[in-house]
Amino acid sequence: MRELEWGQINFLHTTDIHGWLGGHLQEPQYSADWGDYISFTEHMRRKADEKGVDLLVIDTGDRVEGNGLYDGSDPKGRFTYDIFGQQSVDILCTGNHELYHADSVAREHNITVPHFKESYIASNLDYIEPETGNQIPQAQRYIKFKTKNLGYNVVAFGFLFDFDRNANNSVVIPVEEAMKQKWLQSAIREKPDLFVVTGHVGLRMSEFEKIFKVIRDENWYTPIVFLGGHAHVRDARKFDEKAVAIASGRYFETIGWMSIDGVKKKNKDTASVNAEVTFKRRYIDNNVLGLQHHAGVDEENFATAHGRNVSKMITEARKALKLDNRLGCSPKDLWMTRAKYPSDSSIYSWLENEVVPDTVVHKDRADKPRLTIVNTGAIRFDIFKGAFTTDSTYLISPFTSTFNYVPDVPYDVAKKVLRLLNSGGPVLEGALNPKHLSIPEQVAPSPFLGREPPHAAAAYLRPHFSDGEGQQHPLVEDSDDNYEVHDDEPQIVNGYTTKDDLGDDGDDAVHSPIKFYSVPNCIQAQAAFPEAAEPETVDLVFIDYVQPWIIPALKFSGGDYESDNITAYLNVTLTDVIASWVKTHWKEDC
Numbered sequence: 001m002r003e004l005e006w007g008q009i010n011f012l013h014t015t016d017i018h019g020w021l022g023g024h025l026q027e028p029q030y031s032a033d034w035g036d037y038i039s040f041t042e043h044m045r046r047k048a049d050e051k052g053v054d055l056l057v058i059d060t061g062d063r064v065e066g067n068g069l070y071d072g073s074d075p076k077g078r079f080t081y082d083i084f085g086q087q088s089v090d091i092l093c094t095g096n097h098e099l100y101h102a103d104s105v106a107r108e109h110n111i112t113v114p115h116f117k118e119s120y121i122a123s124n125l126d127y128i129e130p131e132t133g134n135q136i137p138q139a140q141r142y143i144k145f146k147t148k149n150l151g152y153n154v155v156a157f158g159f160l161f162d163f164d165r166n167a168n169n170s171v172v173i174p175v176e177e178a179m180k181q182k183w184l185q186s187a188i189r190e191k192p193d194l195f196v197v198t199g200h201v202g203l204r205m206s207e208f209e210k211i212f213k214v215i216r217d218e219n220w221y222t223p224i225v226f227l228g229g230h231a232h233v234r235d236a237r238k239f240d241e242k243a244v245a246i247a248s249g250r251y252f253e254t255i256g257w258m259s260i261d262g263v264k265k266k267n268k269d270t271a272s273v274n275a276e277v278t279f280k281r282r283y284i285d286n287n288v289l290g291l292q293h294h295a296g297v298d299e300e301n302f303a304t305a306h307g308r309n310v311s312k313m314i315t316e317a318r319k320a321l322k323l324d325n326r327l328g329c330s331p332k333d334l335w336m337t338r339a340k341y342p343s344d345s346s347i348y349s350w351l352e353n354e355v356v357p358d359t360v361v362h363k364d365r366a367d368k369p370r371l372t373i374v375n376t377g378a379i380r381f382d383i384f385k386g387a388f389t390t391d392s393t394y395l396i397s398p399f400t401s402t403f404n405y406v407p408d409v410p411y412d413v414a415k416k417v418l419r420l421l422n423s424g425g426p427v428l429e430g431a432l433n434p435k436h437l438s439i440p441e442q443v444a445p446s447p448f449l450g451r452e453p454p455h456a457a458a459a460y461l462r463p464h465f466s467d468g469e470g471q472q473h474p475l476v477e478d479s480d481d482n483y484e485v486h487d488d489e490p491q492i493v494n495g496y497t498t499k500d501d502l503g504d505d506g507d508d509a510v511h512s513p514i515k516f517y518s519v520p521n522c523i524q525a526q527a528a529f530p531e532a533a534e535p536e537t538v539d540l541v542f543i544d545y546v547q548p549w550i551i552p553a554l555k556f557s558g559g560d561y562e563s564d565n566i567t568a569y570l571n572v573t574l575t576d577v578i579a580s581w582v583k584t585h586w587k588e589d590c
């Protein structure tokens with residue numbers, strides 16, 4: 001176990017929780033719940049006080065969509081806002097998932113923002129008031145505060161990347177534009193001891209670079225800590241010797257730890273000095289044993305009264321939502337990126353060959369040949385062998401998109417669409433770059449993605465995949481194939497083996513590496529095709545999230561279509577489709 005290294009100012013960071021406040025029920029290494037995290041932070045705050053240093057608790061958005069605890073209620077989030085709100089959070093901001101739907105934008109405005117009145121920041125996000133139509137900041141643009149124990153002056157921001165699929169009761173101000181606004185120009189001249197830039201921004205996206213440059217140009221020596229997210233990865237990026245960013249994974253698998261030392265207090269009368277600053281980071285696997293270890297508390301004394309109460313709230317909510325209701329039993333594991341696509345172990349092959357052809361069918365057009373396109377980003381999680389529950393349907397695909405189509409498209413035209421969506425190129429660029437259809441890890445990837453170091457001691461338990469002739473390649477290299485297993489060596493579980501700008505010692509637990517296979521932007525199911533020859537025309541069906549790409553792609557493929565040619569095909573979600581397929585095909589007991 002690698003220890004947490006404390007500094008003068010320390011951060012605990014969550015991001016992209018996506019409703020997983022109940023922890024991972026099928027993966028013990030990520031099984032701590034939000035109540036356990038509350039107990040942990042209580043112990044850690046006490047520890048910080050004992051050491052005479054400071055601790056800040058941060059969340060950088062995408063708290064919603066992706067787990068039955070949020071998506072399984074009506075209205076969505078009936079239980080999760082209250083559960084999340086039990087944590088004392090020092091700085092939080094908004095993610096893109098809070099903004100896809102007008103009702104979740106409003107809930108954020110009416111529940112989370114007032115609940116975290118002092119700590120919620122919306123540096124580049126506005127809300128449109130329904131009563132007046134007025135455009136107002138979703139929350140304060142930045143905050144200034146003095147840390148509790150060491151009395152450092154901090155200026156903190158909360159940004160969102162330049163997201164453009166937000167509901168129309170919200171306005172995302174592009175980061176470049178926000179940089180020119182008066183409030184920001186005065187905030188960067190506040191001369192704090194430390195800037196904290198929180199943001200729902202991938203560390204390898206351009207937005208943090210822009211913010212870094214603007215702050216640094218005005219503050220040559222002031223340390224800047226960035227806490228980001230969105231890409232669903234563990235990562236750290238060094239902008240310069242005094243500016244480092246951390247991203248803390250996804251789905252409450254990870255609690256990020258960042259500490260900073262060497263922060264100098266500024267004196268109003270003297271210019272800031274060029275002192276050495278050090279940053280340390282750790283990615284904590286979110287399980288109770290690890291949390292007890294880092295908090296230095298034994299099992300008996302770990303759960304605090306508040307933490308225990310929040311765990312109880314979660315259990316009761318899951319029960320009320322009947323999330324453990326079994327729909328069927330999966331006969332095997334199906335992976336998003338741990339298995340090649342196409343292959344028998346790929347969740348995408350399963351969808352393409354079995355689920356979609358069977359279930360995405362309009363009863364009046366069932367005999368028409370059809371191609372059905374689904375973006376790979378619509379799938380959010382793996383399926384594990386065993387019980388498949390109501391909760392599983394939301395873990396795998398929580399989105400409310402339904403299916404639309406263009407009828408009777410010449411096959412010669414329709415068959416080119418998938419290739420365009422998967423290759424992009426000059427025809428589909430900018431906001432229409434089809435990489436945005438893919439999984440978050442691939443949109444602005446870390447240069448280290450899939451190149452995690454094979455830990456010599458950990459290599460023997462890694463999953464094994466046969467090397468077929470498909471176009472997918474494992475991104476973790478097999479440099480350790482000759483490693484021998486010794487009985488006296490500790491058993492190490494599969495997990496993150498992160499490499500980032502600060503090295504390869506970030507994970508708190510040493511794991512056996514998991515292979516990562518890249519996936520295409522979209523997959524395509526084919527159904528009702530004639531046996532003898534190619535069809536003349538097909539229905540081009542697609543999940544509606546892909547719609548902005550369909551007409552341009554059809555045009556580039558030689559089809560003269562406009563938006564008017566698109567109509568509703570089937571008013572069901574991918575969640576519904578998967579649930580109904582599982583109920584009829586996975587009836588065996590487990």
Ligand SMILES: O=c1ccn([C@@H]2O[C@H](COP(=O)(O)O)[C@@H](O)[C@H]2O)c(=O)[nH]1
Binds near residue numbers: 096100230399436443
């Ligand atoms: O309705 C939706 C919303 C999103 N997606 C996919 O998700 C990613 C974004 O995921 P983050 O968690 O925000 O990183 C987006 O690129 C889409 O691929 C979707 O399919 N449907």
